[in-house]
Amino acid sequence: MQEITITIGDGKVDVDLEGFQGKGCHAIQEGFASAFAGKQTHVTRKREFNAPSIEKKKLNQ
Amino acid sequence: MSEYAQYEGEYNDRECLVNALVEQGYAKEHIEVHETPQQLIDFQGHATHYLDPTGDKAEIIVRRRNVGGAANDLGFKKQENGKFAPIISRYDTGKHNAKWLTGLKDKYHEQVATKQARRMGLKLKSRTVVNGKVVVKYLKA
Numbered sequence: 001m002q003e004i005t006i007t008i009g010d011g012k013v014d015v016d017l018e019g020f021q022g023k024g025c026h027a028i029q030e031g032f033a034s035a036f037a038g039k040q041t042h043v044t045r046k047r048e049f050n051a052p053s054i055e056k057k058k059l060n061q
Numbered sequence: 062m063s064e065y066a067q068y069e070g071e072y073n074d075r076e077c078l079v080n081a082l083v084e085q086g087y088a089k090e091h092i093e094v095h096e097t098p099q100q101l102i103d104f105q106g107h108a109t110h111y112l113d114p115t116g117d118k119a120e121i122i123v124r125r126r127n128v129g130g131a132a133n134d135l136g137f138k139k140q141e142n143g144k145f146a147p148i149i150s151r152y153d154t155g156k157h158n159a160k161w162l163t164g165l166k167d168k169y170h171e172q173v174a175t176k177q178a179r180r181m182g183l184k185l186k187s188r189t190v191v192n193g194k195v196v197v198k199y200l201k202a
Binding site (some may be wrong): 001002003004005006007008009010011013024027028031032035036037 | 074167174177178186192195197199200201
């Protein structure tokens with residue numbers, strides 16, 4: 001089971017796909033972005049699984 | 062005082078907009094939904110021509126008798142981009158103020174989220190209110 005969190009308030013929306021992975025992620029992201037279709041909408045995928053975090057980069061330096 | 066003002070269109074799903082209006086306090090049977098835009102009426106019963114010289118029109122209308130007091134019709138007009146834009150008389154901005162419009166937008170967003178989640182086969186895990194914001198969690202198998 002993978003989790004999607006949607007936060008709604010102050011006229012804005014945040015769709016959080018953190019922890020979501022696989023080819024279904026893009027479809028979910030596109031689906032919500034298309035459904036909301038507004039500049040007040042913010043779709044995030046906070047964790048990039050193939051990219052090292054900034055903190056990791058600093059540690060390696 | 063009853064001059065109309067049109068706001069930015071942000072609603073592209075008619076069904077979700079109507080449901081959001083219901084959640085904002087208007088009875089569903091008091092919300093007119095038309096395929097073609099219909100004339101808006103002011104508090105004196107006159108057709109208005111503030112935004113359009115041929116008459117101010119909208120596809121979604123709450124008639125003045127259901128808005129309350131000496132109100133004018135509340136309308137939502139479909140724009141060329143497919144989005145519905147609210148048409149609110151300046152007289153009624155006390156009721157339909159920025160706070161009300163933000164509340165309508167939030168209700169609309171929740172309706173859209175629910176509809177989209179159902180469309181994608183997501184399962185509702187929880188719905189909570191945190192610091193005044195609605196937090197909805199869905200699961201995908």
